[in-house]
Each structure stands twice: as C-alpha cells, then as structure tokens.
Amino acid sequence: MEFSAYQREAAETVQLDLSKANGRVELVLGLMAEVGSLAKAYRSLLRDDIPLETQRERLERDLGDILWYSSMVAQSVGIDLDEVANSNLKRVTDRHRKVVKQEYRPSFDHGYAAEEVFPRRMLFEIHPAKAESTFEAPHVGFRVVDASPYAFKGEPKLNANGKPIGFQLGASIGDPVNDNSAKGDGYRYHDAVHVAFMAVLGWSPVMRELLNLKRKSKPATDHVEDGARASDIEEALSAALKAFSVTRNDFRTDADIDGDTRNLISLLTADLEVADVPLWLWTQAIRQGYDAMASLIANGEGWLLADLDAQTLKFSADRPAF
Structure with a gap:
C-alpha cells in the first residue's frame, strides 16, 4: 500500500x-x-x-x-x-552516506581545456614565512610543488588578453598569511580546508583563483562560479566553520558536523554549482580538511597531498612520494 x-x-x-x-x-x-x-x-x-x-x-x-x-x-x-x-x-x-558503498564524483571540470581544470593530483608545501607587515604574528607560506597532469611546462602561457594563466611548480601561491586574530587560533593554516574542498568535492573558487585556473572559456561560469562572489562565499564558509568548530570538537568525527553546520553549507552554496553535492560528501571534505589543519597546527609546517580521483587529502610531516 x-x-x-x-x-x-x-x-x-x-x-x-x-x-x-x-x-x-x-x-x-x-x-x-x-x-x-x-x-x-x-x-x-x-x-x-x-x-x-x-x-x-x-x-x-x-x-x-x-x-x-x-x-x-x-x-x-x-x-x-x-x-x-x-x-x-x-x-x-x-x-548520510548509505551503508552500502556509495560514490559521488562531481564533474565541474568536465569539458574544459587542460589549462582550466584542476590537476588530478597535487602536492603542496606549507611552511613558515616572513611577510611585509607591521603586525607581529606567525605567518605561513603556501606553494605547489608537484602536479599531475601539469599543463604549464615551458614558457608561461598567456590568455587572449596577454595575461598569464596557470601556475608554476615551486612558486608560492597567494601571500603569506597569519591568523588575523588576537587569539592565535591557527587559522593561518585554513588553506588546508580549501584544498580539501578541491580534493573531495572537486570545487573551490579560492583554489581556482590561487592557481589561476578559472574557466574563462565560458564567460558565465567564469563570472558566476569562479568569480569574486563565489570566492567570498567559500571564504565566509571557511570562517564560519572555524567558529562552529570551537563548540563541535574541531570536527573530529562525522557526528560533530551537525544539522546546523549542514544547514549553513546549504544556505551559503544554494546558488552555486556545488549545491547538488550531497551533504555526506561535504562531511568528508570538512573532516579531511580539519584533520590536515590540526596536523599543520601541531607541526608548524608540512605537506598536503591532494588526490581528486581518490577524493582524499593527506598530511605528511615529511615530503611524501608523488
């Protein structure tokens, strides 16, 4: 019936x-x-x-x-x-992911040229850094050490407007950052969360901007999904998650990512391409990002290996095999 x-x-x-x-x-x-x-x-x-x-x-x-x-x-x-x-x-x-093995593989890069998509594997180094700042606080730098496939070998590539595209191996991405907080809460390592979003969800407007991998071949995608507003939303989500984590055991378990956290994700991403990604996959991304960030805080530096095919982000104190 x-x-x-x-x-x-x-x-x-x-x-x-x-x-x-x-x-x-x-x-x-x-x-x-x-x-x-x-x-x-x-x-x-x-x-x-x-x-x-x-x-x-x-x-x-x-x-x-x-x-x-x-x-x-x-x-x-x-x-x-x-x-x-x-x-x-x-x-x-x-x-909630079903007990029977369930997969969800976002395909936001499908159909785009190699110069506009995330490599399937990437190795990042996060290290102490100095910054030109009058604010005395620990800073960290962020650089990409290896990537596969890598579409930018040889001379730097330029777009139709003569501007460089992509990234160079060994070069820093972004500026050295600090916690931007009087408390010293380790937020300077929060790029681990953005890398986790990229690795697990296949999505991160922030990482697209840092790596210069915006999908400019489709103007609507470039302006909406890879534009400033999408990056601001991701940064706002990252900051909100940090605030939530204080009363949620630093997201050490799946249960710590509760209904309020999931509702926040749904609210902020409702108008973006990532809106259809199931919340159980967001749980994996947040868990992996916060595990990596906790390891970076404990060690002060380290390596992050992002595997978009395996949908994993792994921390290593020493440089891992790539």
Missing part, C-alpha cells in the same frame, strides 16, 4: 474536527501518547530484560498508531504523506 492510499483510507476513520484547533491539537497529543507507549516497550527491555522480539504484537500496534496519527497530522494541514516520505528520504540520503 502506498502512503497516500493509506492516508486517504485512514482519514475516513477520523472522529475529530480537523478544521478546528482543538482537533488538530488532539492529534498531536495522541501522537505523543503513542510514542510514549512505544518507549515503554524499550524501557521494559532495559529494566526488566524483556526481549523486543517477544513484544512484536505490541510494537506493531504502537507503530501502526504512530503511523495513523502522523498521517492525520499531515492530512490536517493538507500535506500528502507520499510527499513527506519522498522528501524525508531525499534529505536523509543527502546528509
């Missing part, structure tokens, strides 16, 4: 006036009572060691009553139970 069919037949048994507040409130109170009855069965399991298997009839009855009340709550506000089920399934599969 489909949910909507059950809902229609169940509606014929309602003895309450669902057009009035009292009837609707009684539905919710009834739902709460049935959930309480179900909870008693589980209390019996813990308190009296009564196996749930011996309470099958009771469990079926309680679950059936919960289904009836839930469907009537939906009926009272004009919501189809099929829509509820489909929406809920979409939401939970978006947030």
Whole structure:
C-alpha cells in the first residue's frame, strides 16, 4: 500500500474536527501518547530484560498508531504523506552516506581545456614565512610543488588578453598569511580546508583563483562560479566553520558536523554549482580538511597531498612520494 492510499483510507476513520484547533491539537497529543507507549516497550527491555522480539504484537500496534496519527497530522494541514516520505528520504540520503558503498564524483571540470581544470593530483608545501607587515604574528607560506597532469611546462602561457594563466611548480601561491586574530587560533593554516574542498568535492573558487585556473572559456561560469562572489562565499564558509568548530570538537568525527553546520553549507552554496553535492560528501571534505589543519597546527609546517580521483587529502610531516 502506498502512503497516500493509506492516508486517504485512514482519514475516513477520523472522529475529530480537523478544521478546528482543538482537533488538530488532539492529534498531536495522541501522537505523543503513542510514542510514549512505544518507549515503554524499550524501557521494559532495559529494566526488566524483556526481549523486543517477544513484544512484536505490541510494537506493531504502537507503530501502526504512530503511523495513523502522523498521517492525520499531515492530512490536517493538507500535506500528502507520499510527499513527506519522498522528501524525508531525499534529505536523509543527502546528509548520510548509505551503508552500502556509495560514490559521488562531481564533474565541474568536465569539458574544459587542460589549462582550466584542476590537476588530478597535487602536492603542496606549507611552511613558515616572513611577510611585509607591521603586525607581529606567525605567518605561513603556501606553494605547489608537484602536479599531475601539469599543463604549464615551458614558457608561461598567456590568455587572449596577454595575461598569464596557470601556475608554476615551486612558486608560492597567494601571500603569506597569519591568523588575523588576537587569539592565535591557527587559522593561518585554513588553506588546508580549501584544498580539501578541491580534493573531495572537486570545487573551490579560492583554489581556482590561487592557481589561476578559472574557466574563462565560458564567460558565465567564469563570472558566476569562479568569480569574486563565489570566492567570498567559500571564504565566509571557511570562517564560519572555524567558529562552529570551537563548540563541535574541531570536527573530529562525522557526528560533530551537525544539522546546523549542514544547514549553513546549504544556505551559503544554494546558488552555486556545488549545491547538488550531497551533504555526506561535504562531511568528508570538512573532516579531511580539519584533520590536515590540526596536523599543520601541531607541526608548524608540512605537506598536503591532494588526490581528486581518490577524493582524499593527506598530511605528511615529511615530503611524501608523488
């Protein structure tokens, strides 16, 4: 039986006036009572060691009553139970990776020239650096050491306007950065999070800008997906995640990336190409980025190996094999 069919037949048994507040409130109170009855069965399991298997009839009855009340709550506000089920399934599969091996490989670079796409493997060095600044604080530099495939061998390549494109191996990318904070919280290593977004999600307007890999062959993509606003959104997300991490165990486990964190991601990225990436993959990206950042903070420097095919970011204190 489909949910909507059950809902229609169940509606014929309602003895309450669902057009009035009292009837609707009684539905919710009834739902709460049935959930309480179900909870008693589980209390019996813990308190009296009564196996749930011996309470099958009771469990079926309680679950059936919960289904009836839930469907009537939906009926009272004009919501189809099929829509509820489909929406809920979409939401939970978006947030939680299925137990059966599940893959999602974004293809934001598909169809673009080699000079406009992320290499599939990249090795970065993060090291202490000096900066021309009157602000006395530790700074770090960021350079790309190796990349495969590498599309910029030989003389620097220029675009149609005569400006250089791409990056040079061994050269620094971006300026030396500090925590920009009076607390000294290690945020100077937050580029690890951007690299994790690139490695796991195949997305990072910030990394495209740093590596000079904007997709200029398609003006709309260049201006919207690779433009200043998209980079600002990613930086805003990175800063917000840092603030969230303080009360979320520095994102050491999947459970630390909670509903509020996922809602923030959905809100900020709703109008970007990355909006369709499932939230369970975001969880992997954040976990890997924060693991790498924690290692960099502990060591003061290190190496990051990004593998876009494996969707992984790995930290190493010493230069790893490439």
